[in-house]
Amino acid sequence: MSSLIASTSRRVFDFHGGIHPSEHKSDSNQTTISRAPIPPELILPVQQHIGKPAIITVAVGDKVLKGQRIAQADGFVSTHVHAPTSGTIVDIGDRPIPHPSGMTELCVILAPDSEDKWCELEPEEHYENLSIEAIQSKVRAAGIAGMGGAGFPTDIKLQPPQQDKVATLILNAAECEPYITADDRLMRERADEIVKGIEIIAYALQPGECLIGIEDNKPEAVAALNSAVKGTRIEVVVVPTKYPSGGEKQLIKLLTDKEVPSGKIPADIGIVCQNVATAAAVYRAVRFGEPLISRITTLTGQQFNQAGNVEVLLGTPISWLLENYGYQPSNPERLILGGPMMGYALHDRDTPVIKTTNCILAPANDELPLSDPAQACIRCGLCADACPAELLPQQLYWFARAQEHEKAEHHNLFDCIECGACSYVCPSSIPLVHYYRHAKSEIKQQRLDHEKSDRARIRFEARVERLEREQAEKEAKRQARADAAAKAQAEKALAAKNEENKDAMPANSGVDPKQAAIEAALARKSTVQQDKTSSPAELKEAWGKAQAKLDKMLDALDNAKENAPEQVEKLTRAVEKNQVRVNQAKQSYEKSQSENAATPSTAINSNAAPALSQADISQLETNLAKAEAKLANMSDSLTQAKQDQPELVEKLERAVAKNKVRVQAANQALLDARATLKQEEG
Amino acid sequence: MALLTLSSPHSKGSNRTANMMRWVILMCIPGLIAQTWFFGWGNVHNVVWCSIVALACEASVLFLRKKPIAFYLNDYSALVTAILLGIALPPLAPWWLSLIATAFAILFAKHLYGGMGYNPFNPAMVGYALVLVSFPVAMTTNWASPGPLLELGLPSLSATVASIWEIAPLADAYSGATPLDLYKHEIAQQTAEVVRANPIYGDFVSLGWEWVNLAFLGGGIVLLLLKIIPWQTPFAVLAGLTLPALVLGWDYDQFTPLSIHLLSGATMLGAFFIATDPVSSSTTKLGRLVYGFGIGVLTYVIRVYGSYPDAFAFAVLLMNFAAPFIDIYTQPRTYGYAGAKRGAKAKENS
Incomplete structure (x- = not known):
């Protein structure tokens, strides 16, 4: 050898x-x-x-x-x-x-x-x-x-x-x-x-x-x-x-x-x-x-x-x-x-x-005997003599026990290779490596937590910053729009003035520029809407959809009244909105239909149209009367129910609301028809 | 059946704290024999008496602290404290002096700080310093003369015990000043030659004391070879004592000579048995050099310029204060690092 x-x-x-x-x-x-x-x-x-x-x-x-x-x-x-x-x-x-x-x-x-x-x-x-x-x-x-x-x-x-x-x-x-x-x-x-x-x-x-x-x-x-x-x-x-x-x-x-x-x-x-x-x-x-x-x-x-x-x-x-x-x-x-x-x-x-x-x-019990109970560390330093990484295991032990992680890291805890030499020589039978493993894992966990919270903090700060930025951008845009609008209005007003001066039309002079803008917008919108839903079938579908939605909403309102009173208000508002929509949809459908009806009839038989319209109007009048009568009836029974049958009140209220809508619709239809008729007559 | 799961290492060396303590006690024996040979039965009596007191105190505190008594008594640490005190105290010191020193060492210096392993100060030296400060007369007048060498003979064991227990005092001739004390006082008026003519200095360094110190040196070297104590501490203590003695105290007509410093008083006992107490000493290799050197220098300074005849207890206690600080500044260079870290906080780490 x-x-x-x-x-x-x-x-x-x-x-x-x-x-x-x-x-x-x-x-x-x-x-x-x-x-x-x-x-x-x-x-x-x-x-x-x-x-x-x-x-x-x-x-x-x-x-x-x-x-x-x-x-x-x-x-x-x-x-x-x-x-x-x-x-x-x-x-x-x-x-x-x-x-x-x-x-x-x-x-x-x-x-x-x-x-x-x-x-x-x-x-x-x-x-x-x-x-x-x-x-x-x-x-x-x-x-x-x-x-x-x-x-x-x-x-x-x-x-x-x-x-x-x-x-x-x-x-x-x-x-x-x-x-x-x-x-x-x-x-x-x-x-x-x-x-x-x-x-x-x-x-x-x-x-x-x-x-x-x-x-x-x-x-x-x-x-x-x-x-x-x-x-x-x-x-x-x-x-x-x-x-x-x-x-x-x-x-x-x-x-x-x-x-x-x-x-x-x-x-x-x-x-x-x-x-x-x-x-x-x-x-x-x-x-x-x-x-x-x-x-x-x-x-x-x-x-x-x-x-x-x-x-x-x-x-x-x-x-x-x-x-x-x-x-x-x-x-x-x-x-x-x-x-x-x-x-x-x-x-x-x-x-x-x-x-x-x-x-x-597979050692026998006396081959690798279990460690004696640990005694106090007497800082003899034998562990430091045995440590191949040249650490101070006796100091690391104190820091690990006291959870002084910073000091342990400063004493190079993470350079410990866990070879066990320190534990082997320790006369006090202290499971030193065990302490180091524990301290290491604790420090790692802490680092991880720290990183996590750091990340969360950075994310939060970024979010706050983003929201602020968006808010500022919005504000800037709004400002820009407002400026542009003001400028446009000023120009318009100027143009109007010019027009006024040119045509000498005093009727226009009183028009508020804002009002004018709104009206213009509304006009644009209605044009768009009309453009979008020109076919009567489509309009009918839209109406049906709106009606269905309204019905659904009414049911939801019903439900809410029973189970979730806090949502009632919201839903009521939503229902009202939807009613308006339904009405609009219906209106535009009827309008388009009447127009459709009018156009061909005018083409084929120019005389038939007004007569038909007249008949329609009387029919509509009847409808309105009927609906009004029904509503009145229902209102009566509601009043009755409020006194005698509280369990029916809700149902009836819903019915009344529905009928009110119908009455309104009928009324609207009548008015529309009259207007159409007048137009055609005109 | 479930398997036994323990974390590594599964193998364990045979070294045990109690074993180390036993060796320390064993290696005190040559010195104790020399003491007995030259100064009589006083130290043997004190060792026994201090041991009884120490074990009783230890056991009662453990009982009060609800700790397993046998387990802790078996670490021999209380016994080491008692034996060191018994050796260090004046051989003819009255029984109550030893009792106070030992009880204070065990109860206050050791257990009030948490017991074995937690005491920042060397318990034996705390006990010693307490009685030295509190009872200066008893601590200076009870040193025995090296009777046999002065053709005086030694008092019998029973006479010694009777004196210690204050039943019947010994003849004045049996007690006397220590060589260190005597030289310091005499040299103020005399030349070195005259002072050293005093029979207690003998032909060599100082009668009896030199052999006692050599016996402790021998025991200490055995401990050193067995790696029970590190070499750094005793080496640095002796160096710390030698260096100022050579540089500052070369004039023997003014200062105690180096030979008396080294081979008289508690020097060897202190360097090999007291300063090496691992718990209260610095724990790094470099730190032990600093710590030991500090003890040596302080011992010299107090011996020469202070008012106490010997100074080991104070020097050790002062350096005990400094030990944690020394540890922080004397970390070794870890594998894979360019240099050692110094100080408590890693600035280079950030």
């Missing part, structure tokens, strides 16, 4: 802090990777990565082949999901997914058909034949997301914003978390695949140098990699075992002595980091066209009879793995996804293995 370390001439730097928890690597790295059989059911969440959940492209009942896409990436930061084996989609619905909160997420449930039949793949023997874009799209098509644990879509990391400036490509093989040996075994057994994958990634990124960072507790993996990288530009750099050397920022510091500026990503300083398992997946995606449908997961902890690494299909229920790999539940039962430092406790055994599931840890 020492000779291997000596073979790397590169200087390895150090990062601040760090801890040395007991490694437990040999619990699970002694046996080769076994292949887990196909479970009876696969649960495939649409979100197995960082970013937007994928959109399901299959329906219940669909038959799918192994490797077939069943959900499509939604936007840039998202990945596809593929069927890990052939079978039938039996359900689509919410299922518990691996998440610290134990939440559920939309999942596609696949019932395997045991044929395990591949869909058609597009292998490519020589990646050099492909363009860089083609490689990116192949990786995207394969749905690969960072397999070290974070699950960031890999294709995005193959097209960093400053593509020409990738100085260093770092392959993360540190696997610093205790217990996990998935990458260790992968490197020992499939170093070739990893190195070929790295070459493909390097082809896409064209980095200045390419380093594999690996902890010195994996000598076999180092040896395997060293023999695999022979003849390539890839360099294996062995770093001392210290948690969290596998943290992206820490590994960058170890290998390059550079620091990723706070709030930036490695690409900003010309560095791209990929996990070794991701590199292997990239190789399979490009070489064989295989999408990411399985991964290597470490099953470890004393509750497994035989700890080891399994290559397991994505979507395999953890409960099924537990059953098949000799798991004995502890009491109380505890399952951890990931390692003991940063892994999270599982809420439900039926959650599936996803793209980021690198370890299932």
Whole structure:
């Protein structure tokens, strides 16, 4: 081992802090990777990565082949999901997914058909034949997301914003978390695949140098990699075992002595980091066209009879793995996804293995004992010594407890990577990371609320401003109109005066200019109306419509009188308005009819018209008389009802109102007819 | 059955606060043995007596505050306070003096501020300063002489206890001035040579005291190696004491020599066991250097220019005041930042 370390001439730097928890690597790295059989059911969440959940492209009942896409990436930061084996989609619905909160997420449930039949793949023997874009799209098509644990879509990391400036490509093989040996075994057994994958990634990124960072507790993996990288530009750099050397920022510091500026990503300083398992997946995606449908997961902890690494299909229920790999539940039962430092406790055994599931840890009670009750912080500062981000965890703890968020932020709370080193060394057993998570989420929530209220305030202010502006514009227009009108009137008056002077007609001199304007407008309007409704049929229709509306309104008024007294007044006004409209409509209809009647009759028989009209008038007179009589009758009964039958009053009132309208109409019709007659006679 | 869900990390180191306290107590023992060897049973008696008082006070306050008594007594913090007081107080101090100092330390300096972890001032030093200010005579006349080295022998345990409990006083010869006190007073009229001819200075630095201080230094170094105390604080204390002694106090005909400053009085006990109390000290690495240096300088200033023979308690308390302020101005540079933030408010952040 020492000779291997000596073979790397590169200087390895150090990062601040760090801890040395007991490694437990040999619990699970002694046996080769076994292949887990196909479970009876696969649960495939649409979100197995960082970013937007994928959109399901299959329906219940669909038959799918192994490797077939069943959900499509939604936007840039998202990945596809593929069927890990052939079978039938039996359900689509919410299922518990691996998440610290134990939440559920939309999942596609696949019932395997045991044929395990591949869909058609597009292998490519020589990646050099492909363009860089083609490689990116192949990786995207394969749905690969960072397999070290974070699950960031890999294709995005193959097209960093400053593509020409990738100085260093770092392959993360540190696997610093205790217990996990998935990458260790992968490197020992499939170093070739990893190195070929790295070459493909390097082809896409064209980095200045390419380093594999690996902890010195994996000598076999180092040896395997060293023999695999022979003849390539890839360099294996062995770093001392210290948690969290596998943290992206820490590994960058170890290998390059550079620091990723706070709030930036490695690409900003010309560095791209990929996990070794991701590199292997990239190789399979490009070489064989295989999408990411399985991964290597470490099953470890004393509750497994035989700890080891399994290559397991994505979507395999953890409960099924537990059953098949000799798991004995502890009491109380505890399952951890990931390692003991940063892994999270599982809420439900039926959650599936996803793209980021690198370890299932089932510790015995005394293996990872529950924390003692927390004591007071004595500000010993051991946490600050252990912090790889060089924070002051003891101060952050005070600020988090006191909800002094500003101070916490000032002490760089958001640079905490939640590695857990502080909690690990705390002699008072304070769950420090828990406090930071809480403070972070609270601050984020506050920011969100603040943003929301800011947005609302801006919107409100904009609205007020707009209304004011509109008001001002209206005012300006009105003013302009008034000015124009005044000017026009003045001109008119002047013109009238001129006319008057010209024709010497004293009758016009008394006309008020305003009155004249109104009359002119009215005249215009009536012309328009007449133009619009010239045919009698149309007029009749308009009348009928108006009448119907009026009737409706009367009913509504009726109703309102019973149920909504506050609306009565409004409705009464509306009814009155509509009555006027009805009358007008009727009038114009009758007028047009009489005109129509008059015109042809004049044409055919000029004498018949007046006689007919005369008859009409007498008929109309009769109508009016009848209506008046009826109204009088009704008014009487209304008076009667008001005394004796209050329940009838309303009905009668309505009837009276209707009759009044009729009387008016009749009266109007009579007057019109007379006028027409007179005209014709004239 | 529901699964046990706890947030990460799930793994925990073996270090515990009680463990650290136990080590502090353990590493006091060499010094205590030296004290007993040279100055008699007084300190042992005081350590026991202060411990009883401290535990009783702690338990009763916890009872009143409705806190689990056993859980908090097990952190050994009250015991550390008591033991430090028992070591620091004059060996022949009357029983009530130790009682007042200890009770005040536990009740006022510790629990009135919220108990373990919340006290801004070092409780032992608060208790010490209280009795030093209130009972100056009892605090200066009860220092024991290094009897065996003066061919005087030591009073028996029973005679010592009888003296402390004010049943039967000891012979005057058994008590005497401390080397620090003596030098300060004598040098005003004498030359250094004459002053140091006094038998209590012996051949080396000062009889007995030098060994006691070296024993505490040894214990402190063990704590340092075990990373139970940070190196910055004791280093800075000693530097803060040494620097002014070299620059200002080089004339031994006027000022106490550096060797007496370092190996007499409470220097090593203070630097390694008292100034390193994490709760009331600065908590950043750079801050501890500032804090320790301040204690060293203040100790020198009060010893030389003040009216008290020793000054450690006051120096520590004064720097306790400054510790939160020091913390704010000595934040480390966080990963990914160009420089460290200084001060309470981030102006560059806005």
